[in-house]
């Protein structure tokens with residue numbers, strides 16, 4: 060990793076999200092953004108009201124272009140929620156999506172330390188510092204595209220399994236419907252009339 | 262195969278014995294505080 | 309149902325169970341065990357000639373033992389496939405001397421006593437889990453007398469009883485005298501909504517099922533009196549309230565209060581219920597001819613197997629856990645796997661069908677484009693550092709690493725098989741394995757950032773991507789409050805947490821280190837979590853030998869559904885942190901630095917010797 064032809068200068072941009080009051084209600088986002096300015100390799104840092112919104116994402120893209128950013132830290136919510144969003148955003152701005160790192164200031168900070176705003180802000184700063192330290196060392200990763208086999212296995216031949224199998228079979232996929240009993244039908248087949256329409260189950 | 266072993270909870274300090282099979286990885290929880298920081302105390306070999 | 313049997317694109321594998329699932333989204337390899345049917349599925353016309361000659365009589369499982377079947381039988385008349393099945397355990401034997409009657413009777417010759425169980429290999433792009441539910445067994449709630457009195461039956465048994473295809477051809481009778489009952493009592497929430505026995509959750513379907521049953525009774529036998537004992541009637545769905553009103557208008561009595569116990573009058577076999585009507589606070593006795601226990605819904609018994617094969621997670625109620633309750637309600641956390649029906653929680657037929665449609669749409673969306681992008685978060689071996697010791701190959705849950713320990717060729721990773729847990733990297737004693745996107749350097753940098761200032765105030769916590777991290781997220785969305793001193797480092801699997809990370813944290817002054825991951829049954833990487841546990845156990849010994857309290861290294865398994873547990877663990881480790889003294893931390897820093905130095909000089913010496 061060290062002997063690249065011209066060692067690229069790392070330029071990190073930090074985007075602190077207020078999430079309306081979800082984060083800003085507890086964490087001083089402005090202070091966190093200011094703090095981040097001082098971190099190694101950080102060349103841009105600011106806060107937004109809703110980073111995942113259209114204008115929020117545009118801010119990221121613009122900053123990447125304007126400040127020549129090559130790493131991005133988004134300090135907002137759990138990556139389980141918006142990692143795909145922000146990866147796509149930096150990709151649109153020409154960066155490898157794996158050069159974006161998130162700090163979880165909402166689920167892991169503002170929402171669980173509501174009564175301790177000072178300490179929560181302190182923690183948020185640490186989380187951003189951690190993310191920036193990691194971001195500095197991130198490398199582009201290649202995603203591979205693999206072909207998808209046009210077949211589905213449905214485990215369980217009850218009403219849900221049958222329905223899912225039929226829908227996909229009608230759409231043209233080959234379905235294996237795996238049922239442990241000798242017949243499909245499941246519990247539904249044992250029921251006489253079903254609510255709310257009171258018709259026969261089979 | 263299963264033998265008894267002594268365990269100590271590194272969370273609340275509770276000591277207890279439980280069945281233990283060497284080489285089989287089993288999930289353990291402290292019966293008192295439910296933590297998983299449960300350490301098996303090895304028999305002192307020299308004594 | 310019959311449509312599914314006829315559809316040219318659907319291949320039915322009945323009497324079949326999933327044995328093994330390998331691979332990843334778009335490319336799953338599945339082994340299915342198809343048990344012998346002993347009857348040719350395609351040839352059998354269900355003529356029932358065999359049935360007439362079979363001498364064996366067994367209780368019929370489909371009718372819950374309310375009727376009988378032969379050793380060769382069809383589950384129910386509309387069965388799909390329409391073929392018979394021979395139960396070898398019940399069959400008298402294939403020797404003609406023993407029996408062999410059905411073989412003779414079958415004109416089409418489709419019975420084959422030598423039929424074998426078969427393993428079938430499938431390759432599929434997506435998997436839909438529709439493993440359904442089972443009904444609650446009310447045996448443990450003995451006050452209702454289910455095991456003692458014949459006229460106490462479950463709601464599912466009642467279904468079979470009044471089914472025109474069922475054992476009584478649809479006549480409403482009670483079991484002791486086979487006479488039509490005058491009064492029928494329904495008891496709601498049996499096995500549901502109770503913290504102590506049965507299950508704490510609401511089973512969702514039983515209120516409406518009872519309302520439906522009362523209407524069926526009132527439609528056919530208006531003279532039969534119905535009493536429903538309930539806690540609440542939950543008639544929340546479209547058209548449900550109407551049915552409830554219709555049932556009340558038809559004269560069904562709804563009594564708010566669950567009977568404390570049920571006794572049988574030994575002479576009449578009638579049942580006597582004592583219940584307090586909580587709307588009037590009146591304690592009253594009710595004599596009825598028959599009691600129907602409105603039993604709840606439980607996860608099926610073989611769910612563990614499915615869970616482990618597919619590395620799924622379950623919520624506290626025992627049903628499968630969805631990737632996100634609102635954003636991805638039918639997706640599993642594992643890409644390419646979807647839920648339909650009760651596998652994910654108790655549901656009625658309408659909701660099951662709705663969810664099945666959603667699951668099919670999600671699977672279609674994934675397969676339509678013909679390709680998926682997969683993250684290449686795999687391991688890489690540096691052949692320069694590898695000594696061919698073979699440890700990585702031994703710990704890899706996917707057999708994704710190959711090392712020839714005899715020929716001493718460096719380890720090779722089969723990238724397509726590597727799932728990226730990082731266990732190999734953590735276990736390699738020579739630091740020869742790098743994890744893409746979760747490198748040692750990146751993780752070390754996070755540790756350094758945490759402990760750069762006021763290290764004594766901070767807890768270094770590792771959380772795995774699939775369980776503990778989302779478990780902490782759930783604590784957040786539930787707004788559970790806990791002390792703000794922990795700093796989380798996310799790894800794909802707790803198996804990634806190298807002992808060097810932990811020692812580094814202690815060396816930099818961390819008072820407490822917490823490692824958290826999935827419960828053993830939830831482990832997303834088959835059994836990688838067992839290596840985490842072994843590693844931590846070893847480290848406890850090592851810390852102790854260095855004179856460091858092993859208590860300072862904490863371990864917890866927290867699932868994605870255990871937000872409560874996460875908050876509790878956070879409170880507990882904070883207490884432990886407060887007990888760590890400054891002196892202790894200084895001592896730890898010193899001994900670990902010394903220990904690391906010692907190791908390094910040893911290595912240098914060994915190298916020098918090797919060169920010499």
Ligand code: SF4
Nearest residue numbers: 076078109111135136
């Ligand atoms: S990025 Fe996350 S934290 Fe920010 S506004 Fe969107 S949801 Fe809220």
Ligand code: SF4
Nearest residue numbers: 497500510511514515
């Ligand atoms: S649906 Fe009705 S009977 Fe069933 S558990 Fe819920 S409240 Fe009780």
Ligand code: SF4
Nearest residue numbers: 694695697698700736
């Ligand atoms: S554990 Fe490390 S040194 Fe041993 S074979 Fe694997 S990569 Fe090589």
Ligand code: SF4
Nearest residue numbers: 704726727729730732
């Ligand atoms: S141990 Fe984990 S990371 Fe290593 S090769 Fe196997 S699956 Fe990949």
Ligand SMILES: [Zn+2]
Nearest residue numbers: 270273291294
């Ligand atoms: Zn304990």
